[in-house]
Amino acid sequence: MDKEDAHHIHLSKKLIGYRRCLEIFAIVIIVILVIITTYQVFGRYVLSSTPKWSEELARILLVWLTFIGSAIAFGKGIHLKIDLLDRWLSEKINTYLNIVVDVLLVIFLFVVSLKCYQFMNQISDLQTPALGIPNYTIYLGLFIGFAASLPFVLASLIRSLKSLKGGT
Numbered sequence: 001m002d003k004e005d006a007h008h009i010h011l012s013k014k015l016i017g018y019r020r021c022l023e024i025f026a027i028v029i030i031v032i033l034v035i036i037t038t039y040q041v042f043g044r045y046v047l048s049s050t051p052k053w054s055e056e057l058a059r060i061l062l063v064w065l066t067f068i069g070s071a072i073a074f075g076k077g078i079h080l081k082i083d084l085l086d087r088w089l090s091e092k093i094n095t096y097l098n099i100v101v102d103v104l105l106v107i108f109l110f111v112v113s114l115k116c117y118q119f120m121n122q123i124s125d126l127q128t129p130a131l132g133i134p135n136y137t138i139y140l141g142l143f144i145g146f147a148a149s150l151p152f153v154l155a156s157l158i159r160s161l162k163s164l165k166g167g168t
Contacts, residue, residue: 011075015155019075022068022148029065033058052130060128060138067145074152095160102157109146109153116143 011019036058043050073079086094120136120143128135 011152011155015075015151018151019072022072022075026065026068026072029061029068033061033065036061056128056130060131060141063138064141064144067141068148069145071145071148071152074149077152077156092164095163098160099157099164102153102160105153106150106157109150113143113146113150116146 036054040050040054040058043054070079085097089097116139120139123135123139126135127133128137
């Protein structure tokens, strides 16, 4: 059983469903990106003209995809991690270490989500040049990605706390 399968077993059905919704959302973004990029290439090489809005929309969607993908990685337990200590330390010490890391992640994700939200409010009057949509739309992807990661990190924290108490 690989790490992703082991992590999958520990997620509740609701969190697995939530992660699948994020995955479907990411797939939709990818499909739209492919369509827009194909349209850009067609416009550039066949029509000798690329609409300005297509590049801006592709850039916004790529930002969204990056941070939604980050939340999905938390949901699958496959974020980059240095596991050198895992091999040398006992299981109990690793659990304590995981708790510390998860608490720090919860704080980080919460603070960054809050700051993102505050920043979006500050720039709410600005619009993107080509699309004319609110500029905060770009940062909304960051906010959603960071906020969407929180349930997975909290689940990991709860799982580690339960394992210390002798639960599953």
